[in-house]
Amino acid sequence: MSFQKRLAANEFVVLAEMHTPKGVNISRLVSDAKRVKGKIDAVVIPDMDNGIMRMSALAGGVLMQQQGIETIMHVYCRDRNRMALQGDILAAHVLGVQNLLVAHSEDITEGDHREATAVNDIDEVQLLEAIAKLQTGKDMEGFELDGIPSYTAGCTLAPFSNDKGLDEQLKLAQAKVKAGAAFIITPPVFDMVHFSGFYSKVKELGVPVIPTVFLIKSLAIAQYIATTDPGSNISEDVIKRIRKSSDRELEGIKIAGETIAALREVTQGVLIQTLGWEYKLPDILDAAGI
Template structure:
């Protein structure tokens, strides 16, 4: 069953995120994908979201299809103007990619190409509108297309620091839904108690909510998140649990699997982000019973 059909039927979807290589050697990318074939509903392929130059998501999505895996690619406005965005969307559809997520590309100050100039010709809301326009059969200049694409389009929520920040983000996400988003991917879930009321409130969006489960790799990573990303909700309990474990790497895998099990009944899917530890995806899925 396709990702779109599982979403529309209300079934739980499992998504794994995999970055394309920084270069043309796709052997590891392909090997990691083969390990999870038949175990996830789609692979999300980012498109240099963090400002690190890599092979494009378009190529990564095509590689997934060649392996028999459905893909979802990121689309955003930082690096392309409206013409390039529309052209890439048409190309993606022609190459078999029918699932996209409109995201906000990260600031170039943390990129590996500091002199690159951001474009931001459209906003996220305008890009969602552009996708709807293409699906209706014309481009942003009003010129009729020779064949229109049909996408399953998602959006993302940014992290928030407090209740007011959450309300603002929820309101913005509601506007994205009105602009055409059909599902929403949330920031990583670390504090499960904090997640429960969040899941309840996001039901008002009226679309499937897919939270992110992030594989913490070490105590250092957990401490970094707690110190530098307070909005993420990293808890001292998680940090101490990893620190005290005899096998810290396996404990991180267990924490990710437990998070999936804990949220599964409240939402319609999960996005697994492992950032270089894609070889650990099968173990997480095993422990989560997926």
């Protein structure tokens, strides 16, 4: 069953994020994808996430489709103008990629090409509106298309650190849903009690909510996130649990698995984010009982 049909049927979806290589060696990407084929519903392919130059998400999406794995491709406003965005989106349809995620893009100055010029010709709401318009057979300027594409488009909720930030993100998400977003990906979940309060608000937007589960690879990473991102809500209990473990990598996998299992009871899916440790995805899925 396709990702779109599973969402429509209110079935739980399991997504895994996989980055394209910084180069042309696709062996790791393909082998990681093969490890989880049949265990996940779709692979999410970021497009130069965190401002790091990599092979395009369009190429990664096509590679996944060739492996028989459905793809959800990131599209950003940072790197392309409205013409290039529409052209890539049309190309994605022709090449078999029909799931799009309009994602929040990080500041280019945080990446590895700091002299690059950010474009931001349109914003995320306008991009979702453009995707919706393409599906009516017209481009952003109203010119007719030769052949009409079809997509399932979603959006992301940017991280927030307080109630004011949450309210701003919810207001923006409401505009994105109105513009055509059919699902929402949330920031990583580290605390189920805090997530429950957040989820009660975001689910009112009326579309499937898919939280992110981030693999904590080490004690240092857990401490770094807790210190630099107060909105993450990593508790001291989690940090102590990892510190006391005789196998901290395994403990992180267990925590991710437990979080997925808990979210399975209340949400319509999860996005597993491992940032380079995609080979650990099968272990995380096993820990989650999937």
